[in-house]
Amino acid sequence: MPQQNKHWARSLSDALNLTTTIVAAVAVGYFAGKWLDGKFDTEPWLTVAGFLLGLATAFKVIWERMNADQKNTVKEYKKNDKP
Numbered sequence: 001m002p003q004q005n006k007h008w009a010r011s012l013s014d015a016l017n018l019t020t021t022i023v024a025a026v027a028v029g030y031f032a033g034k035w036l037d038g039k040f041d042t043e044p045w046l047t048v049a050g051f052l053l054g055l056a057t058a059f060k061v062i063w064e065r066m067n068a069d070q071k072n073t074v075k076e077y078k079k080n081d082k083p
Contacts, residue, residue, distance in 0.1 A: 014065075018061070018062070018065060019024060020056040021058070021061050022061065022062070025054045025055075025057040025058045025061065026051065026054040026055055026058055027054070028054060029050040029051050029052070029053045029054020029055070029057065030050055030051045030054060031049040031050070032050045033046040033048065033049055033051060033053075034046075034047045034050070034052020036050070
């Protein structure tokens with residue numbers, strides 16, 4: 001497989017993985033909050049808290065992936081820059 005196709009497939013895989021992770025984090029937080037609201041009759045507070053917790057988790061995942069990608073880019077740049 002040519003190098004360009006590998007990068008394309010890798011980028012698509014990373015994008016789908018990140019999207020799935022974000023949607024899952026927000027959905028789990030929201031539905032867990034909704035379920036807890038029904039259990040404790042506190043609607044809408046636990047739903048909002050669960051949604052915000054899921055959103056915070058999604059941002060944390062984005063931040064970690066961004067930092068990991070940056071480190072990999074720097075390593076590749078240094079590796080390819082050596083004479």
